[in-house]
Amino acid sequence: MKILVLLKQTFDTEEQIELFDGEVNENGVKYIINPYDEYALEEAVAVKEKYGGEVTAVTVGPDRAESALRHALAVGVDRAIIVNDESLFGDEYTISKVLAAVAKQDSYDLIFCGHMAVDDGAAQVGPRLAEELGIPHITTITNFEIEDGKVKVEKDVEGDVEVIEADMPVLVTAQQGLNEPRYPSLPGIMKAKKKTIERLEAEDLDIDIEEIAPKTEIVGQYLPERKKAGKVLKGDIGEQVFELVELLRNEAKVII
Amino acid sequence: MGVALTDLHQDIREGVREICSRFDQDYWRKSHEEHRYPTEFVKAMSDAGWLGALIPEEYGGSGLGFLEGAIILEEINRSGGNANQVHAQLYTMGALLRHGSEELKRRYLPQIASGELRLQTFAVTEPDAGTDTTKIKTRAVKKGDKYIINGQKIFISRFNNTDLLLLLARTTPLDQVQKKTHGISLFLVDKREVPEGQIEATPIDTMLGGDTNQLFFNDLEVPAENLIGEEGRGLYCVMDGMVAERILVSGSALGNGKYFIDQAVNYGNQRIVFDRPITQNQGIQFPIAKAYMELRAAEALLYEAARKFDEKDPTAGADANMAKYLCSEAAYNAAEACMQTFGGYAAANEYHINRKWMQTRMMKIAPISSNLILSYVGQHVLKMPRSF
Known part of the structure; x- marks a missing residue:
């Protein structure tokens, strides 16, 4: 079984957000893995441990996002990919096109991601990616199992629970409560240091930058x-x- | 210091913090007040491989250096935890690693690395022998393939929470040796194999709330193959680990100091008296700033000592001793500043300051008294007469 997990690095939720000339000040700010992506990561690794397979983690972001991938490798991910080509950064539309190009380089049975990122809170990338790949998706899941080759999940619907079955390949997005993310062990950290992180650019992904240009634009930012x-x-x-x-x-x- | 090394240090800090964040200050308060060993915390640290950090990879550890060990302990204390409860598991194995037989190392080190076996106790101090270790009276006599040990030890930590202990005993009485440092031997005692009655432990209540004991050995039988190093050379097996230990202990002290700075600043900035934060008062603010600078200076010397130690520079020992002195003094000054900042609330157990203050005060006494470091520096670094 091949599993892909999408990671985004976000502001540490304990950081103070400061605006400087209308831009969020990133100097000296601590970055963490988006907390919902942590659940996705934990589930991907747990599924691998239970059913066998290989987990690949991918992130689209600047070099600093590598530390998120090192963490992923330290807790049991097998392969890590960073798309750190600035010309491929953009809004949810752009990012899901880029991720689709990455996902198409292989064939994944399962894709895990957080149901939204705590910074922009858009909750779009998961469903958009599934559409790009032409596979089903289930959002905000709180339990995940595989039975007779089918995926069986519990989905949080505003406090109620829906139980949904789906064939693979499928993309699921993680809600709080899905699991308790593990922390990396020292041997895990040491092993992760020795692994190589694959770097991809527009060329490697055969992407026409014009075609995936963002559809939205930030016209202003202010604190409440x-x-x-x-x-x-x-x-x-x-x-x-x-x-x-x-x-x-x-x-x-x-x-x- | 290379970039890669700094990177590793950052990873270590984050990794240890992640575990510590799951054990809050109330957990540690409970452990202290109820005299309960923090088993869950120790297990979490062991399972994640942190307590096997210094054991070489070939014996199942991660083969990290002592500065890395110091950082692990620093982060535990900085989080509000008590590194004292786990530090022995990190480094007591050093004597076994450097001087133990290959058979003994293969038998025990992998299980110590995994945390399956706890080596948390080092029995050296006796009622009449503290820093003057050569005066120990506990006696080991060889009979066939065993040593029979009789005597007593005092202030022995974590005896009820360990599987193994190292024990220092005289194999030749003091009056029969040419040099007083001779005739002492080091044993690895596997508590699981000791029949009832051969070791008696009487708990000693201390302000630290830990597991501290007086031990009595009544014809304790230890297999001869559990001798570490040569018979009669045990003190040397212990002594060459002292520098490493100073480096680790410095890290512990530093962590306490940083904890107090964090607490003092946070609390003082929020505590409003006479319509302004109390940290606006110079009497509160300046001691915190001063203690912070002292900590930074002590930390710099610690890194210098650790670098020299790794490079096998013979002056590492002096630097490590000085770093231990400065780190524990600076941490204590930070504790004082923090206590003053908290005012009456520092006395309330639920604010945690008094508990950490006691632990920090203790580090000026154990594992080495500040006075003995002063005498060491006076005599061996500055070439003044021996002061004792």
């Missing part, structure tokens, strides 16, 4: 306004209503 302290109205109910109407009219200006 700081929430101001609330106001607790005092007095009897009549006074409170009177004051509330006054405030809605004169301060909030929502009543004319």
Whole structure:
């Protein structure tokens, strides 16, 4: 069985986000594997351990994203690929085209990814990639099994659970609760250091950069306004209503 | 220092932090207050291979150096944990590795590396022999293919949480040797094979809440093949591991110091008194800044000592001793600054500061007293008269 896992490096969720000239300041920021991708990674490795096979991890991103792949190798991934060609970076449309080109270089029975990235929260890359490859996908899964050659998953639907069966190849996206990601062992870290990470560029993937140009554009970025302290109205109910109407009219200006 | 090495250090820090993050400060508080050995933490560290880090790859470890070992311990303490509970598993095996017979190494090292067997105890100190180790009275007499051991030891850590222990005993009494450092032998005792009654342990309650004991040996039988190194040369088997140990212990102290800086800064910046964070007061802020600088300086000397040690530079020993002194002093100063920052809350167990403070204070006493390092530097580095 061949398994592909998609990884994205994101801001550490504990980092403070700062804007500098309208851009997010990346200086000195710690990057982690997108937490939902960690579940995907754990599941991919666990499936390999249980049913046999080979796991390949892929990321599209700058050189620093290599550390995400080293982590993946340290916890049991067999092969790691980075697409670090800047001309291939872009929005969800672009990235899923690039990932499709990578996936088509081999034939994968299973593709795991996080259900969304914690930075942009788009939750598009998984389903888009499945469409590009013409295979089914199931999002936000919380349990994964293989029975009689079929994939059987539990899917989180706003608090309810759907049980879904699918043939392989299939792409699934991981929801929180799918598993408890393992931490790398020291021998794992040492072995990962000796493995080579494959680097791919537009040429290797036979991609026409024009054709996959992003469909969206970021026109501005700003931090949400700081929430101001609330106001607790005092007095009897009549006074409170009177004051509330006054405030809605004169301060909030929502009543004319 | 090469880039690759720094990279490895970063990986080690992150790897250890990942495990430590699953054992929060309340876990350690409970372990301390209930005198409970942190078995789950030790198992997690062993399973992930961290405690076998210094054992060569051919015996199932990862073959890392002592600076890497120091970083592992540093990260445990920095997280709020207690590296003291695991450090022995990391390095007590050193004497066995350097001086043990190939048979003994093959028998025990792989299982120590995997954590299957715990080698957490090193029985040296006696009621009448501390740093003057040559005065030990515990006696080992060879009878056929066994040694029969009688005597007692004190302040022996983790005896109830180990499978193996190293034991130092006199095979020739002090008054019958030409040189007082002769006539001492080192044994590997496999506790699992010791019949009941041959070792009696009496727990000693300490402020550290750990597993500390007084041990009595009553005709303890140890197979002759469990002798490490030559008979009568045991002290030397131990001594050549001292420099390495100083480097590791420096890492532990450094981790405590960084813990206190982290805590003091976070708490002090948030604690509002007289309508402003207390770290705005110079009386709070400056001691934290000073302790931080002292830690950084001590850390620099530690790295220098470790580099020299790896390069087999004979001056590594002096540097390692000085690094141990400076790291433990700087850590204690950071503990003091942090305690002052927390004020009355430092006394409350749930803030963890008092517990870590005790552990940090202890490092100025054990495993070597700061005074003995001062005397060493005075005499051996600066060539002044022997002070004791």
